[in-house]
Amino acid sequence: MQPPLLHKINGHHFWLSSEKILFWEEEKALVLSDLHLGKSGHFRKAGIPIPQGVMKEDMQRLMHLIQYFHPTQLIVVGDFFHSTNNLELDLFKRWRNDISDVTIKLIRGNHDILQDQWYSDAGVDVIEKDLYLHNFCFTHDNNDIHPENYTFTGHLHPGVVINGLGKQSLRFPCFYFTSTYCILPAFGKFTGLASIQPSRKDDVYAIVEKSLIKL
Template sequence: MIINIKGEELVLSQQRAIYWTSKKMLIISDLHLGKGAHFRKAGIQIPVTLNTADLNKLTALITEFSPDCLLITGDMFHHQMNSEAELFRQWRLQYPLLKIILIKGNHDRLKPEDYSGLGIETYQKELLAAPFRFIHDQPELTDEYYNITGHIHPGVTIYGKARQLMRLPCFYFGKNCAILPAFSVFTGLSKVKAEKGDLFYAITPERVILIDQVK
């Protein structure tokens, strides 16, 4: 799905990512690397393959779009360096020329030397790249920048004619702010409080589809 925001072409990928065409930038949110290992350490059995699946999905996106930059709007790592974060280190070696930028989220607690060792450029609060502000959570105040955020893992419910329903991850675009779906499959879905004119782009198994806007 290709849309236009503030005069810029954005490609909404079925793989839960946005590609900013003019900047050759791939944008994702809430990767939560290491979440499975963090839970397993607490005695909760989570499949190791979840983290590998997310990295494989990221590889497919880089192959498809050939971005110069990968930008993560927060929660790249779920907690601290662990075995799954080490998997990312090995993955990173495949793309030495890829610039990676992280806008820190509430789960990003690695040491500065850990980020630099992985070749990741970090921003504590936000990154301004006109016409967009990249930030983890939606700011209360608005200005001339259009906010692109993550954090809440937006989902939308689709109802069928026979009363069946399906909850799907989605991209949300409001008047002043967009919210990306969580990139990781190991996340829940949250309902977004929408206003008239807001748009939801649901991610189905086949494609990205526009859901009727709030009337």
């Protein structure tokens, strides 16, 4: 894994990882979005043959990041889970026991529709709308920007187009920072991308082959 890159906001230190996650140094928090755990199982229930290893790979990657950064908490900016309960989410509960000392705060996303008791049993604290810490806001939908607090959002699954020679172009997931908000890349492997249109004042870090490239 490439060493994380530092991005400062309002005097706070955020370390960006090419594994689509950032570490907030002052709060000892890993901040991530859009894991969509259980999505592959949801599609298999519908008869679509998605490989079973997709979710396990995401969880192994997250476990590696927890061991690397040693956070005291996870802040998940929505869509931690994808749909109603299935066998894959039983695997999550077993995985949760291995990191019982790490607090998980979930800002509810549009796909987080499990029963409240399920979240409680799984050790996940659910915040219905916004989470405020210091002078930052964490919310799922990038339409809910709060100008008075620098805002971290997910939901969009941002991607940036990089043009090559001739008419060649490729699209990559990215961290997208403006002067008032950041849109986090989707952590889950089984997710799509939506192209962003950054201005010259914005900071964009493309994630290319396990590396971060500042554009």
